[in-house]
Amino acid sequence: MGYGSIVKVPFGPQHPALKEPENFTFEIDGDIIVNVKPRIGYNHRGIEKAMEARTYIQNIYLAERICGICSDAHTTCYCQAIEELLNVEVPSRAKYIRTVIAELERIHSHSLWVGIAAHEIGFDTLFMHLWRDRETVMDILEFVSGNRVHYAMNTIGGVRRDITDEMIPKINSGLNFLEKKIKHYINTISNEPTILKRTVNVGVLKPKDAVELCAVGPTLRASGVKNDVRKDDPYAAYDEVPFNVITNDGCDVFARIIVRCEEMLESIRIIRYALEHMPSGMTRVRVPLVVPPGESVSRVEAPRGELIHYAKSNGTSKPERYKVRSPTLANIPALCKMLMGQHVADIPIVLAGIDPCFACMDRVAIIDLKTGEKKVFNFEVFRRHIQKCYRKH
Amino acid sequence: MAIIKEAIKQLLSRPVTLKYPFERVAPPEGFRGRPVWDMRRCIGCGLCSKICPSGAIEIIGKGKEAKIKYYVDRCMFCGQCAESCPRNAIAMTSEFELANYSREKMLYEYEREF
Numbered sequence: 001m002g003y004g005s006i007v008k009v010p011f012g013p014q015h016p017a018l019k020e021p022e023n024f025t026f027e028i029d030g031d032i033i034v035n036v037k038p039r040i041g042y043n044h045r046g047i048e049k050a051m052e053a054r055t056y057i058q059n060i061y062l063a064e065r066i067c068g069i070c071s072d073a074h075t076t077c078y079c080q081a082i083e084e085l086l087n088v089e090v091p092s093r094a095k096y097i098r099t100v101i102a103e104l105e106r107i108h109s110h111s112l113w114v115g116i117a118a119h120e121i122g123f124d125t126l127f128m129h130l131w132r133d134r135e136t137v138m139d140i141l142e143f144v145s146g147n148r149v150h151y152a153m154n155t156i157g158g159v160r161r162d163i164t165d166e167m168i169p170k171i172n173s174g175l176n177f178l179e180k181k182i183k184h185y186i187n188t189i190s191n192e193p194t195i196l197k198r199t200v201n202v203g204v205l206k207p208k209d210a211v212e213l214c215a216v217g218p219t220l221r222a223s224g225v226k227n228d229v230r231k232d233d234p235y236a237a238y239d240e241v242p243f244n245v246i247t248n249d250g251c252d253v254f255a256r257i258i259v260r261c262e263e264m265l266e267s268i269r270i271i272r273y274a275l276e277h278m279p280s281g282m283t284r285v286r287v288p289l290v291v292p293p294g295e296s297v298s299r300v301e302a303p304r305g306e307l308i309h310y311a312k313s314n315g316t317s318k319p320e321r322y323k324v325r326s327p328t329l330a331n332i333p334a335l336c337k338m339l340m341g342q343h344v345a346d347i348p349i350v351l352a353g354i355d356p357c358f359a360c361m362d363r364v365a366i367i368d369l370k371t372g373e374k375k376v377f378n379f380e381v382f383r384r385h386i387q388k389c390y391r392k393h
Numbered sequence: 394m395a396i397i398k399e400a401i402k403q404l405l406s407r408p409v410t411l412k413y414p415f416e417r418v419a420p421p422e423g424f425r426g427r428p429v430w431d432m433r434r435c436i437g438c439g440l441c442s443k444i445c446p447s448g449a450i451e452i453i454g455k456g457k458e459a460k461i462k463y464y465v466d467r468c469m470f471c472g473q474c475a476e477s478c479p480r481n482a483i484a485m486t487s488e489f490e491l492a493n494y495s496r497e498k499m500l501y502e503y504e505r506e507f
Binding site: 054055057058059060061062065125126129132135139142143146147150152160161184187188191192 | 394395396399400403409420421422423424425444445446447469470471472473476477485
């Protein structure tokens with residue numbers, strides 16, 4: 001094995017394999033990773049604080065812009081939190097429409113990710129083919145909601161647009177095409193030696209570790225653990241729609257690809273069922289602009305895993321505190337475990353394996369520039385620190 | 394092997410991308426493009442300016458004499474203004490080619506004609 005000397009290799013914040021600025025320090029023995037130190041905080045955008053300065057209606061669009069890929073998951077989560085505070089029941093047609101949009105988004109996010117995974121292992125042909133076919137689902141989303149990325153479908157108390165009967169044949173024909181294509185890709189991926197050699201037994205995460213390190217979403221399900229917010233704590237119309245939670249016992253990157261591909265097929269089934277059994281009625285209820293005081297937590301299964309939003313209201317038209325825990329943050333400890341014992345060449349594919357979205361999860365890190373020491377402040381210490389800084393300037 | 398078949402099939406068919414300025418795809422119905430104000434309907438309540446999440450709408454004056462300034466460079470095309478308007482005076486058009494070299498040209502003003 002190694003050469004007996006351990007070398008530290010910084011990876012990021014600017015690195016060709018990472019699309020977003022984040023830093024990992026790898027301790028390498030020869031070609032094998034023996035230790036990983038993640039360092040987050042390069043891409044903090046202050047969205048939680050910005051939310052406190054805007055009204056509840058304006059915050060829907062700010063929440064949507066936390067992530068460009070799971071924009072619908074964030075608004076669903078936000079609207080559910082505020083609806084709980086307002087004690088409003090969403091009409092059941094709106095719940096079905098939310099389910100349809102959420103699943104269309106899952107298809108687009110997963111096909112984007114499978115493309116990225118193919119790109120990370122240097123298989124650009126598959127990447128191009130997947131992204132070509134992904135346009136079908138993007139077109140459906142644009143056709144239904146009026147925009148390709150930021151759908152702006154959800155609002156507090158329901159959805160803003162209806163899915164009419166005239167739209168359904170077009171959605172169905174798109175879904176039929178996608179189903180055929182996804183089956184073709186599953187067949188391609190599981191028989192292509194290039195992919196198998198780069199992904200089987202790479203980035204292994206044992207079920208026990210996955211549960212202990214609190215992994216979420218497809219990362220956890222690819223380790224054979226049946227866990228899905230849609231099943232465990234149903235929101236929208238998931239309690240009325242029958243579906244299976246996809247798992248795989250492979251525990252490696254290959255299993256993560258297969259889980260995501262099969263989830264796309266499951267999503268198509270969910271959309272078909274939801275469109276067929278959609279109840280008639282209103283799509284939204286009018287809600288007051290002022291929210292009564294209280295606290296609420298809402299959970300949603302975003303394409304990347306469990307997403308948690310927390311809202312605290314003080315009885316005005318603006319939230320007092322808002323908190324977002326996006327799935328990537330929960331997957332970081334599991335990611336470090338996966339990287340242990342891997343070859344340097346496998347870093348990009350293992351990193352991409354959790355479908356990272358670093359900008360969504362970033363936290364503030366306070367670092368003493370002189371000593372390089374990282375500090376964690378509680379509120380009281382932080383307040384005193386700010387006062388000290390203000391006095392200086 | 395399936396991937397090679399697919400790649401050759403794609404190689405022999407025409408590209409999926411369009412040569413954009415020469416070939417265009419019309420946006421679908423219900424697309425949220427630049428909002429336009431119908432000043433005959435506007436009552437100058439200022440709700441659009443108050444609700445706008447990105448501060449793209451400014452209202453000068455009150456009531457029927459109100460003048461609306463719309464900054465397209467700030468707009469994020471959510472369509473909340475059109476939804477909140479009590480008189481349905483705002484409509485989202487399908488216009489999307491709104492980029493410009495100067496910010497002054499990205500300001501649209503609406504005034505009631507008498």
